[in-house]
Amino acid sequence: MTDENPYQPWIAKIISVKEEASGERAIKTFRLEFQDEEVRKKFSFLPGQCIMISVFGTGESIFAISSSPTQKDYIEVSVMRYGKLTKALHLKEEGDLVGARGPYGNSFKVDEWKGKxxxxxxxxxxxxxxxxxxxxxxxxxxxxxxxxxxxxxxxxxxxxxxxxxxxxxxxxxxxxxxxxxxxxxxxxxxxxxxxxxxxxxxxxxxxxxxxxxxxxxxxxxxxxxxxxxxxxxxxxxxxLEMRMKCGIGICGRCNIGNLYVCKDGPVFSYDQIKDIQGDM
Ligand SMILES: Cc1cc2nc3c(=O)[nH]c(=O)nc-3n(C[C@H](O)[C@H](O)[C@H](O)COP(=O)(O)OP(=O)(O)OC[C@H]3O[C@@H](n4cnc5c(N)ncnc54)[C@H](O)[C@@H]3O)c2cc1C
Ligand code: FES
Structure with a gap:
């Protein structure tokens, strides 16, 4: 996100679209490249983190980054066609532009898991x-x-x-x-x-x-x-995939128990959430 406005997305170009699953709940993987070279160089994330994707004129929604951070040239999101935003995104093609802000949330502890x-x-x-x-x-x-x-x-x-x-x-x-x-x-x-x-x-x-x-x-x-x-x-x-709006711990939309999925998660160990599983 830009320094001035946390809701301001960067512009990203769709460089490829791959159909993963067909049918009513179709799934497509979108490969995105940030248009600003500085952003391309600076953007980094860890496995498990999410990104807010906007389709201009329609809205925005959060998605897990489905590519690995070891892949530096682009990021990917895999999106199931569901409601307003995801249907609009599924109509996008190679070369089209979308907005992207993030990364958000915590990550899987891949460093701590070495040797396991x-x-x-x-x-x-x-x-x-x-x-x-x-x-x-x-x-x-x-x-x-x-x-x-x-x-x-x-x-x-x-x-x-x-x-x-x-x-x-x-x-x-x-x-x-x-x-x-x-x-x-x-x-x-x-x-x-x-x-x-x-x-x-x-x-x-x-x-x-x-x-x-x-x-x-x-x-x-x-x-x-x-x-x-x-x-x-x-x-x-x-x-966890609770409904989210701001993605940055402000709107209070994504809580389970006393945890905010966007800030404290989305990655949790079972011992963190076992007592509040009923709220999921
Ligand atoms: C942390 C996180 C990671 C996610 N990662 C992915 C991902 O990698 N790929 C992917 O396809 N989706 C992912 N999602 C879900 C995705 O954000 C929603 O499918 C998307 O916001 C739906 O937007 P829409 O405008 O298409 O649907 P809307 O038009 O907003 O919703 C249509 C209907 O579905 C309900 N709904 C929408 N989203 C959810 C939800 N998350 N939980 C429960 N009900 C819902 C709405 O209440 C409404 O009834 C993730 C969600 C979160 C919170
Ligand atoms: S999405 Fe707004 S507080 Fe989590």
């Missing part, structure tokens, strides 16, 4: 913030132990980043476990919900951090199953 195994558990568009951490861990592969990615969506059409997972599955230093909710012809991976896939995989909690993001009901049962598997509350992290 990392288990990712994502559902639907909830994979967007996890993608930033996954790519960060892959780009710093020697710093992390075993990497397991458990990701599911309703149908195969709703799964994001399919070609990226196909590339990753060629590597022998990480494991991908995809699922869809109901049987489909030609699908040869797990059928069922993400928490059930987790139970089936039965990962060891030893020296492992688990990160989950997805629909609230998925997060609830993923965490329940992780605790049953022996994970401690401070080994489990999630990122």
């Amino acid at each position: 195994n990392v288990l990712f558990l994502g559902g639907g568009i909830g994979q967007a913030p996890l993608r930033s951490v996954i790519d960060y861990c892959i780009d710093n592969r020697k710093d992390y132990g075993k990497i397991d990615i458990v990701y599911g969506a309703r149908t195969s059409r709703d799964l994001c980043y399919k070609d990226e997972f196909a590339e990753m599955s060629k590597k022998d230093d990480l494991s991908i476990h995809l699922s869809i909710d109901v049987e489909e012809e030609g699908w040869n991976q797990f059928v069922g919900f993400v928490p059930d896939n987790l139970k089936r995989l039965n990962p060891s909690p030893e020296n492992t951090i688990a990160i989950t993001c997805g629909p609230p009901i998925m997060i609830k049962f993923v965490i329940q199953n992780l605790l049953e598997l022996g994970f401690k509350e401070d080994q489990v992290y999630t990122t």
Whole structure:
């Protein structure tokens, strides 16, 4: 954001648009490049942080940055078509301009997790913030132990980043476990919900951090199953998506309990939020 006005966005050009998931709740990944060279040089963020994107004449909304900070030339956001702003954004094409201000919020503790195994558990568009951490861990592969990615969506059409997972599955230093909710012809991976896939995989909690993001009901049962598997509350992290307006701790729109998601989060360990989960 500019020094004078915290709500003033920078101008960013859409340099590519990729369709990730089709159907009513389509998802597109927008690659953005700041137009001002100074901003391009100065902008930095950590995995888990968010950015407020504006479509001029329509409004603005917050999104997780889905690319890794190791990628310096651009940032990406993966956006599900939902309401007014996201429908307008989905109409944008390569070369169009949008506004962007941020980054906002805290981040995943990727530095503290060095030497640990990392288990990712994502559902639907909830994979967007996890993608930033996954790519960060892959780009710093020697710093992390075993990497397991458990990701599911309703149908195969709703799964994001399919070609990226196909590339990753060629590597022998990480494991991908995809699922869809109901049987489909030609699908040869797990059928069922993400928490059930987790139970089936039965990962060891030893020296492992688990990160989950997805629909609230998925997060609830993923965490329940992780605790049953022996994970401690401070080994489990999630990122929350409460409604936001200002993004900078002023409007009071995004609180759960006494926490502001935009300022204190969006990343929380389970021991921070377990008592206020009912407000989510
Ligand atoms: C920290 C954070 C990170 C996010 N990251 C992503 C991301 O990476 N990708 C992505 O696609 N979306 C993400 N979202 C959600 C995204 O901000 C909303 O989908 C978007 O603001 C919807 O705007 P809209 O104008 O299209 O919908 P609106 O027209 O504002 O809303 C349409 C309807 O949906 C409801 N609604 C909209 N947003 C939410 C919400 N967040 N929670 C509950 N109900 C809602 C509204 O109340 C309304 O009923 C994130 C949200 C937060 C807070
Ligand atoms: S979005 Fe305004 S206080 Fe959090």
